[in-house]
Amino acid sequence: MSEIPAGLFYTEEHEYLKPTDDQDVFLVGxxxxxxxxLGDVVFLELPEVGEEFEKQDVFGTIEAVKAVSDLYVPVAGEIVAINSVLDDDPAIVNTDPYGEGWMIRLKVREPSSLEDLLDHEAYRALVD
Amino acid sequence: MAVDVALARCLEPAEGVLRIYSWSHPTLSLGRNQPAWKRYGEVVSGRLEGRVVRRPTGGREVLHDRELTYAVVARDRALGGPRATFEVINRALVVALQALGVPAELARSEGRVPALGAGACFNRPVENEIQARGQKIVGSAQARIGRTLLQHGSLPLLPGPELVPGLRYGGGSVAELLGQQVRFTVVADSIETAMAEALPGEWRRGRLRPREQRVAASLLAHYESPAWTWRR
Incomplete structure (x- = not known):
């Protein structure tokens, strides 16, 4: 059974937002x-720091085995950091998706937009 | 490539598409994200007279010549997740090949998948790809395009020439495995029959619809541009 930690926000596109110590800044993966x-992740293409996205914009791509998928921004915001460690070792997304496998740090433009996302129980219901 | 993506973009919610085609000239297709310029940029542009494209799907390079290419387009998750879809489609291809007498089977997992710079797609099967007598016989890859999943792949019908040093099909061909040539249309019919049995719904033959033609035409410049082909 998949791990779905409490305290995070989730999307129907299977992304999460994890709170950080900085106000309105979340780790996204x-x-x-x-x-x-997806299976073994072999490649990630991530945005530049400072780029701004609207909700559901494509912020990058992920390739696993032979499948390429777009990555979508869960809520509007600005990229304040990317996890460049994944350039050399994208498989961390497989081994530690909620920890070292985060992809971007997103400063959320409108904190109220988080209300549209799923909590861990709703996400569990989606994937079970 | 533009037509495959147009089919994905224009897919109606309850539809699926199987497209079977061949290439008018020997062409090298690169995976969406594979690094290729250093390895193939100059060599290929000479030997293949610039006939190089980059796919929207993942994986590594495939030399298309004397082969059959298939494309399946379905709603995302209609057949399960990416890996489940890969298995469903490839099982249907196995049935199609077995019906022709090819001893095809799905490959088992052999550890981690090769890196994107690990050489031609046909060098090594990954889990649930199709092999026969230990040789990879179909090379396939996927892309999720919006809410649609595209999987396309290549089935060599005849042994291909080594147009670029070190770049062959790598695996076998239908003719080598059977000891005789099989016509393209015979293989296509077998795939069509097997897919129709494996994938749910009622199938009918058709041609590109006007909207699909328009979208494909609008995408053509992108897929022909050197900026896309040699993006990595």
Whole structure:
């Protein structure tokens, strides 16, 4: 069974937002369920720091085995950091999706937009 | 490539598409994200007279010549997740090949998948790809385009020439495995029959619809541009 930690926000596209110590800044990555569905991740293409995105914009791509998928911004915001460690070792997304496998740090433009996302129980219901 | 993506973009919610085609000239297709310029940029542009494209799908390079290419387009998750879809489609291809007498089977997992710079796609099967007598016989790759999943792949019908040093099909061909040539249309019919049995729904033959033609035409410049082909 996939790991779905409490305290995070989730999307129907199988991405998560994890709170950080900085106000309105969240780590974004793909869920344990998503990495299991995709298989071994071999490549990630991530945006530049400072880029701004609207909700559901494509912020990057992920390739696993031979499948390429777009990555979508869960809520509007600005990229304040990317996880460049994944350039050399994208498989961290498989082994530690909620920890070292985060992809971007997103400063959320409208904190109220988080209300549209799923909590861990709703996400569990989606994938079970 | 533009037509395959147009089919994905224009797919109606309850539809699926199987497209079977061949290439008018020997062509090298690169995976969406594979690094290729250093390895093939100058060599290929000479030997293949610039006939190089970059796919929207993942994986590594495939030399298309004397082969059959298939494309399946379905709603995302209609057949399961990416790996489940890969297995469903490839099982249907195995049935199609077995019906022709090719001893095809799905490959088992052999550890981690090769890196994107690890050489031609046909050098090594990954889990649930199709092999026969230990040789990879179909090379396939996927892309999720919006809410649609595209999987396309290459089946060599005849042994291909080594147009670029070190770049062959790598695996076998239908003719080598059977000891005789099989016509393209015979292989295509077998795939069509097997897919129709494996994938749910009622199938009918058709041609590109006007909207699909328009979208394909609008995408052509992108897929022909050197900026896309040699993006990495």
């Amino acid at each position: 793909i869920t344990d369920y998503a990495q299991g569905e």
